[in-house]
Amino acid sequence: MDFENIYIEEENNLATITINRPSKLNALNQRTIKELHVAFKELDEDPEIKVIIVTGSGEKAFVAGADISEFANFSVKEGRQLAAIGQEKLFDFVENLTTPVIAAINGFALGGGLELAMACHFRIANSNARMGLPEVSLGVIPGYGGTQRLPQLIGKGRAMEMIMTAGMIDADKAFAYGLVNHVVSPEELLPVCAKIGSRISNNSSVAIKYAIKAVNAGFRYDADGFSAEIDAFGTCFGTDDFKEGTSAFLDKRKADFPGS
Structure with a gap:
């Protein structure tokens, strides 16, 4: 598959997938979800790749949500299909991947972006990161696993507050909540992910x-x-x-x- 919205770099048994739609703050459209599915599948099947890092291009966003323009006019049936296919092809797929996946959160991780990060096996954020599930402000709820994974990671009460207020939390609060494992400077984000990935790759x-x-x-x-x-x-x-x-x-x- 020819990738339009992502690119992959490989070095020392580590692969980095970068979501590259900077004009849309790396928002997930259906094409990008399909490309990510193919990329994760191919890397998981490559015996040379021991760890996968996923991040966003630019300095502003990891993934600033889903591409709302694609589904604003969907019917009930189409909405259910959108969530079901997305969960199967990307979010559940990543969570159950046998190759460890680290989310390198380099800015806004909102809606589907936070849901993608939560599907990864763990998360590292830079100090500029902001995270949230703003879907109820659009008259909908998180549909890519957010209502399930967020309570698992930070507890029911905090998850309910984040979802119902549609608010964002900063990297320090995300660390205090246990949503991310580490908070580092923007310059350190990918090197720290690579360092942890290297430690993982030394094991079975x-x-x-x-x-x-x-x-x-x-x-x-x-x-x-x-x-x-x-x-x-x-x-x-x-x-x-x-x-x-x-x-x-x-x-x-x-x-x-x-x-x-």
Whole structure:
């Protein structure tokens, strides 16, 4: 697929996806969602890529929401389809990706932008970042998982306040709420993401895949997180990465994981 609204850079087992619609503050339209789906899928299938970072182009926005002009005249049926397809192709897809995804929030992360960041496995923001779910000010609610993931991350009461007021919080408050893991200067954002990504890439990609699955199971209504953990833990014993990791520990050397 030829990308119009994103570009990808790869270095040292890390891939950075940049959403590149600066004139629209990187707002998510259907084309961009489709491109992101393809990019995440291809990178997840690349054994050389151990960590994916997603960010926005420019200094103003990570993603400043969805492209409202695309759906302002949608019917009820079309609205439901918009949310269902978006969740399947991007937001749920990213959350369940087996390659770790870090959101590098470099400015406004509003509406669908915050929902994309929350679908990532964790978030790092620069000090200029602003986050919010303003959908109720447009007569609609978050439709890409925001009503579910925000309470999981910051608690029901705080999530209710953010959603009902349609207000924004700054990076420091997002850190205090547990919405982001770190707040850094704008210049440090991508280097810090790359540094953490490098630390992740030194570990077993197979074990990380199963850890992601087990953690996610604990937040699903139709799964038992503890059972998922037991199953994933046992499965790890049959992998080459487990053999290499335990052998390296006993031999007092650095592990060289084969990724299988």
